[in-house]
Amino acid sequence: MLSFRNISALYIFVxxxxxxxxxxxxxxxxxxxxxxxxxxxAVTAILAIxxxxxxxxxxxxxxxxxxxxxxxxxxxxxxxxxxxPIVPAIALTLLAGALVGLANGxxxxxARIDSFIATLGMSSILxxxxxxxxxxxxxxxxxxxxxxxxxxxxxxxxxPVYLMLAVGLVAWYxxxxxxxxxxxxxxxxxxxxxxLAGVRVGLVVTGSLIACGAIAAFAGMLVxxxxxxxxxxxxxxxxxxxxxxxFLGSTQFRGGRFNVWGTIVAVIVLAxxxxxxxxxxxxxxxxxxxxxxxxxxAVGLAKFExxxxxxxxxxxxxxxDRGSGAGGEAAQPRxxxxxxxxxxx
Amino acid sequence: xxxxxxKIRRLSKTFPGLKALDDVSLTVGRGEIxxxxxxxxxxxxxxxxxxAGVHHADPGxxxxxxxxxxxxxxxxxxxxxxxxxxxxxxxxxxxxxxxxGRRALMPAPLRAEQERAEGLxxxxxxxxxVRAPIDTLPAAARSIVAIARAxxxxxxxxxxxxxxxxxxxxHGDEVGKLFVAVRRAAERGAGVIFISHRLDEVVELADRVxxxxxxxxxxxxxxxxxxxxxxxxLIAGEILATDTGIANRDTGEPVMSARGIQGxxxxxxxxxxxxxxxxxISGVLGSGREEVAxxxxxxxxxxxxxxxxxxxxxxxxDPRRAIAIGVAYLPGDRHRQGAVMRMSARENMxxxxxxxxxxxxxxxxxxxxxxxxxxxxxxxAVRPDDPERALELFSGGNQQKxxxxxxxxxxxxxxxxxxxxxxxxxGAKAGIYALIANAAAAGAGxxxxxxxxxxLALICDRVLVMRDGKVVAEMRRSELSEASLVSAxxxxxxxDNGGGSAANESGVTSNV
Numbered sequence: 001m002l003s004f005r006n007i008s009a010l011y012i013f014v015x016x017x018x019x020x021x022x023x024x025x026x027x028x029x030x031x032x033x034x035x036x037x038x039x040x041x042a043v044t045a046i047l048a049i050x051x052x053x054x055x056x057x058x059x060x061x062x063x064x065x066x067x068x069x070x071x072x073x074x075x076x077x078x079x080x081x082x083x084x085p086i087v088p089a090i091a092l093t094l095l096a097g098a099l100v101g102l103a104n105g106x107x108x109x110x111a112r113i114d115s116f117i118a119t120l121g122m123s124s125i126l127x128x129x130x131x132x133x134x135x136x137x138x139x140x141x142x143x144x145x146x147x148x149x150x151x152x153x154x155x156x157x158x159x160p161v162y163l164m165l166a167v168g169l170v171a172w173y174x175x176x177x178x179x180x181x182x183x184x185x186x187x188x189x190x191x192x193x194x195x196l197a198g199v200r201v202g203l204v205v206t207g208s209l210i211a212c213g214a215i216a217a218f219a220g221m222l223v224x225x226x227x228x229x230x231x232x233x234x235x236x237x238x239x240x241x242x243x244x245x246x247f248l249g250s251t252q253f254r255g256g257r258f259n260v261w262g263t264i265v266a267v268i269v270l271a272x273x274x275x276x277x278x279x280x281x282x283x284x285x286x287x288x289x290x291x292x293x294x295x296x297x298a299v300g301l302a303k304f305e306x307x308x309x310x311x312x313x314x315x316x317x318x319x320x321d322r323g324s325g326a327g328g329e330a331a332q333p334r335x336x337x338x339x340x341x342x343x344x345x
Numbered sequence: 346x347x348x349x350x351x352k353i354r355r356l357s358k359t360f361p362g363l364k365a366l367d368d369v370s371l372t373v374g375r376g377e378i379x380x381x382x383x384x385x386x387x388x389x390x391x392x393x394x395x396x397a398g399v400h401h402a403d404p405g406x407x408x409x410x411x412x413x414x415x416x417x418x419x420x421x422x423x424x425x426x427x428x429x430x431x432x433x434x435x436x437x438x439x440x441x442x443x444x445x446g447r448r449a450l451m452p453a454p455l456r457a458e459q460e461r462a463e464g465l466x467x468x469x470x471x472x473x474x475v476r477a478p479i480d481t482l483p484a485a486a487r488s489i490v491a492i493a494r495a496x497x498x499x500x501x502x503x504x505x506x507x508x509x510x511x512x513x514x515x516h517g518d519e520v521g522k523l524f525v526a527v528r529r530a531a532e533r534g535a536g537v538i539f540i541s542h543r544l545d546e547v548v549e550l551a552d553r554v555x556x557x558x559x560x561x562x563x564x565x566x567x568x569x570x571x572x573x574x575x576x577x578x579l580i581a582g583e584i585l586a587t588d589t590g591i592a593n594r595d596t597g598e599p600v601m602s603a604r605g606i607q608g609x610x611x612x613x614x615x616x617x618x619x620x621x622x623x624x625x626i627s628g629v630l631g632s633g634r635e636e637v638a639x640x641x642x643x644x645x646x647x648x649x650x651x652x653x654x655x656x657x658x659x660x661x662x663d664p665r666r667a668i669a670i671g672v673a674y675l676p677g678d679r680h681r682q683g684a685v686m687r688m689s690a691r692e693n694m695x696x697x698x699x700x701x702x703x704x705x706x707x708x709x710x711x712x713x714x715x716x717x718x719x720x721x722x723x724x725x726a727v728r729p730d731d732p733e734r735a736l737e738l739f740s741g742g743n744q745q746k747x748x749x750x751x752x753x754x755x756x757x758x759x760x761x762x763x764x765x766x767x768x769x770x771x772g773a774k775a776g777i778y779a780l781i782a783n784a785a786a787a788g789a790g791x792x793x794x795x796x797x798x799x800x801l802a803l804i805c806d807r808v809l810v811m812r813d814g815k816v817v818a819e820m821r822r823s824e825l826s827e828a829s830l831v832s833a834x835x836x837x838x839x840x841d842n843g844g845g846s847a848a849n850e851s852g853v854t855s856n857v
Contacts, residue, residue: 179699189685
């Protein structure tokens with residue numbers, strides 16, 4: 001469990017922390033730096049958690065970026081253009097996000113369009129909707145009360161950080177502690193086997209995308225609160241960080257399974273790297289390079305480890321069988337001494 | 346024409362716990378069609394895989410491809426799925442580029458290509474539109490394309506063509522077309538290894554027949570030295586050495602009655618499964634055997650006109666409803682349908698029935714779950730006994746035990762099993778049979794669809810034998826033997842012991 005392969009991101013974090021602490025101690029070791037980092041990354045993390053829900057069910061939601069942008073704009077539109085109070089505006093924004101997720105789900109389950117294509121198409125449609133609602137202009141005039149959602153501080157951290165933890169806690173509980181979560185992972189693992197085990201896979205996929213859509217809209221709402229404006233251009237930039245975090249996160253803690261805490265850790269590790277490089281004066285294109293490289297490395301290494309684990313397990317199994325032929329059933333399939341002796345008897 | 350193109354000497358192959366091939370020697374001569382026959386698990390596919398380089402033979406084995414005129418003989422494989430790209434045309438599938446001396450980016454000389462392709466398929470007796478996508482062609486035409494592709498473009502005629510069950514998906518008249526193509530290939534000097542379960546074809550086509558049983562070559566006979574019945578006897582073996590260990594049991598009321606089961610191959614099939622009964626379904630590949638269980642479970646396309654489970658009439662089943670009323674289905678394809686390989690043994694085992702483990706706020710009681718799974722793992726002797734290990738890291742036999750336990754945990758009334766011991770080593774087989782027998786003893790009706798006649802003869806109370814989508818024979822425990830099942834499945838009269846009830850050409854549907 002504590003092997004390097006399962007918590008490599010934590011080791012990487014420690015190394016990066018040490019390097020930047022020595023390199024740019026004046027800025028990197030400031031509490032304000034970390035507060036800002038956590039605050040700004042809370043949105044990315046929430047979005048990535050939504051994505052984890054969809055990915056766990058086996059659906060690639062390439063529209064998460066646009067869903068976030070849509071949530072940001074529609075929240076601003078409800079608040080400013082429709083003049084709704086805060087609570088109904090929040091509820092309606094979440095509902096809109098859920099409806100987008102439902103549309104994704106129906107396209108995939110009912111129309112049988114591959115999730116990649118369905119969400120790619122949906123992404124483009126959402127960008128059009130965003131431009132239509134906002135006339136491609138920022139929606140200004142967000143009320144003070146709504147802005148507080150982004151800026152209220154509790155115990156030195158802003159509210160979005162706590163909201164991230166809350167969303168994470170709920171998603172973790174459902175995915176890892178309930179029968180429903182088990183069915184979500186089974187559907188993502190082998191949809192046909194899940195179906196034959198009586199899982200309503202259509203419902204699971206659709207439900208996961210609805211949850212993903214609602215969570216993405218929620219993240220978008222926080223962006224609007226942070227910026228004090230509905231910005232029609234922000235969505236797509238969140239897509240890659242969310243995917244990087246979800247995939248890097250899948251290599252952590254749970255041995256190749258998409259999971260919530262691994263994803264949150266991945267978001268923070270990636271952000272720390274980027275922040276450190278920025279503070280050290282790296283050029284502006286460094287974050288893109290860093291995120292892309294991290295994604296490729298994370299997925300590449302996970303694939304490599306999976307293959308290696310399978311090969312070595314197979315080798316052990318074969319040796320075990322041969323050993324048991326000569327030495328009896330007792331030998332446990334451990335890689336070293338017992339089995340080798342069993343074989344030589 | 347007697348010079349040999351391929352020589353196999355003392356070929357053996359040992360898998361852990363299984364001798365798949367034992368001292369097999371064979372030669373294939375120029376222009377010769379050698380038929381390779383034998384039951385499932387007799388070693389045919391292992392032999393093909395060794396030739397193809399998928400497996401390595403044991404030390405001491407020799408596989409020699411003759412050198413003729415300074416160049417080595419080419420080996421070509423045509424597997425059942427043919428390996429063609431369905432959306433491309435014949436021309437594109439033949440991949441003529443290099444033969445026409447063209448570079449990758451040069452424009453295609455369409456006319457020349459088309460003529461060349463038409464010429465090639467005409468060589469093998471084919472006349473059809475070479476521009477049509479492969480998917481739109483009849484099955485026989487597709488096989489011809491595959492043969493033409495395998496043999497085209499070699500600058501010498503010294504080739505050995507291996508056809509693995511090429512007729513399994515062909516209709517009667519199409520088989521004839523394929524045979525013309527195979528004979529043309531042989532006339533042009535190629536050696537052919539032809540693997541088939543359909544003995545009529547073998548008798549018609551082959552110059553020589555080699556028969557494998559339990560990994561050993563038990564006959565290598567030239568044409569004229571055998572007839573259909575001889576082959577049945579060779580394949581099935583004449584010994585009735587099936588010490589059952591499963592006594593004749595009294596079976597109870599029907600737990601499942603189905604009338605008019607219809608599927609892609611199955612015409613109309615009725616069956617009754619009784620409480621405590623192990624009912625087998627036997628038949629060669631393509632007989633419809635493999636369609637019965639998934640249709641009953643609602644996992645595959647098909648139809649059942651009336652279905653009763655436990656005496657209650659039900660409309661069409663889907664997997665969810667089937668599980669709810671006590672039907673369980675273990676698919677033949679573990680990797681694709683049976684299991685979520687990357688999830689742990691524990692998670693796989695409890696997936697169909699998580700409700701009893703659900704607690705307050707929808708929490709899954711994992712402690713209770715672990716206890717329950719651990720009990721099963723001890724009971725069914727899974728090795729290693731680690732429920733948290735990903736299923737893909739267990740051996741085939743242990744995977745299958747876990748999956749069987751997954752269904753037994755539901756205490757099913759009806760247990761539908763497809764190839765329950767496929768990819769399972771000999772040791773684990775006995776364990777799986779014991780689990781099946783226990784389930785039946787506990788009152789479940791068990792349906793076992795299997796290509797392994799020996800297995801059915803060993804564990805079943807009753808077996809329905811299928812051929813061409815129909816039940817052609819029904820055998821009770823006293824009449825069951827590997828030989829009687831095989832001969833009934835292959836058609837015609839069986840060997841002496843299976844005689845009376847085995848072959849019923851008229852295709853009577855069983856109705857008990």
